[in-house]
Amino acid sequence: SAVISQKPSRDICQRGTSLTIQCQVDSQVTMMFWYRQQPGQSLTLIATANQGSEATYESGFVIDKFPISRPNLTFSTLTVSNMSPEDSSIYLCSVSGVLETQYFGPGTRLLVL
Amino acid sequence: SQELEQSPQSLIVQEGKNLTINCTSSKTLYGLYWYKQKYGEGLIFLMMLQKGGEEKSHEKITAKLDEKKQQSSLHITASQPSHAGIYLCGALHGSSNTGKLIFGQGTTLQVKP
Numbered sequence: 674s675a676v677i678s679q680k681p682s683r684d685i686c687q688r689g690t691s692l693t694i695q696c697q698v699d700s701q702v703t704m705m706f707w708y709r710q711q712p713g714q715s716l717t718l719i720a721t722a723n724q725g726s727e728a729t730y731e732s733g734f735v736i737d738k739f740p741i742s743r744p745n746l747t748f749s750t751l752t753v754s755n756m757s758p759e760d761s762s763i764y765l766c767s768v769s770g771v772l773e774t775q776y777f778g779p780g781t782r783l784l785v786l
Numbered sequence: 787s788q789e790l791e792q793s794p795q796s797l798i799v800q801e802g803k804n805l806t807i808n809c810t811s812s813k814t815l816y817g818l819y820w821y822k823q824k825y826g827e828g829l830i831f832l833m834m835l836q837k838g839g840e841e842k843s844h845e846k847i848t849a850k851l852d853e854k855k856q857q858s859s860l861h862i863t864a865s866q867p868s869h870a871g872i873y874l875c876g877a878l879h880g881s882s883n884t885g886k887l888i889f890g891q892g893t894t895l896q897v898k899p
Contacts, residue, residue, distance in 0.1 A: 779828035
């Protein structure tokens with residue numbers, strides 16, 4: 674199985690600032706995704722991180738708010754821009770592995786004050 | 787209505803009892819994933835089902851996908867306190883693996899010693 678790490682594991686930020694979350698995988702993967710889990714809620718897909726090209730965003734999510742980079746097949750970043758308290762969530766990256774398995778990172782817990 | 791519905795929303799069982807969690811999709815499934823999440827942490831991959839009628843087991847947890855590929859059940863035999871957590875089903879809809887999972891609302895399981 675793929676081993677996924679995320680940095681930071683948690684952060685407390687002031688409104689109006691931005692935070693960049695890193696996702697590192699221990700092997701090359703084709704597909705990487707970013708999800709959000711708001712307090713008490715299930716997971717919602719933010720975007721697909723495409724290697725070498727712009728990310729593909731789901732309805733309700735835009736690049737200006739959640740810019741994503743994926744410079745290679747093992748690494749991606751998600752930035753949460755101009756944060757507000759409503760952005761307080763757990764942000765998780767996931768990757769598709771062999772035999773169509775899908776693994777998730779440990780998540781980044783974000784609190785915006 | 788939700789594309790993917792889980793039931794029950796929460797469950798409290800006595801240690802040693804069996805239990806079942808259901809996941810129903812409004813669309814035909816390409817694949818159905820089961821995860822376990824400890825509060826505030828990342829998702830642990832349990833298993834993935836793809837073929838109608840398929841059944842998989844991992845230790846004391848068994849998951850099935852019905853023939854019509856629109857419903858899955860997760861069954862835990864002889865539950866233990868270590869089984870406590872949030873169980874999430876994630877669906878791949880359509881005819882190919884886009885990797886984009888739609889999640890149910892989750893089932894919170896408590897196991898009383």
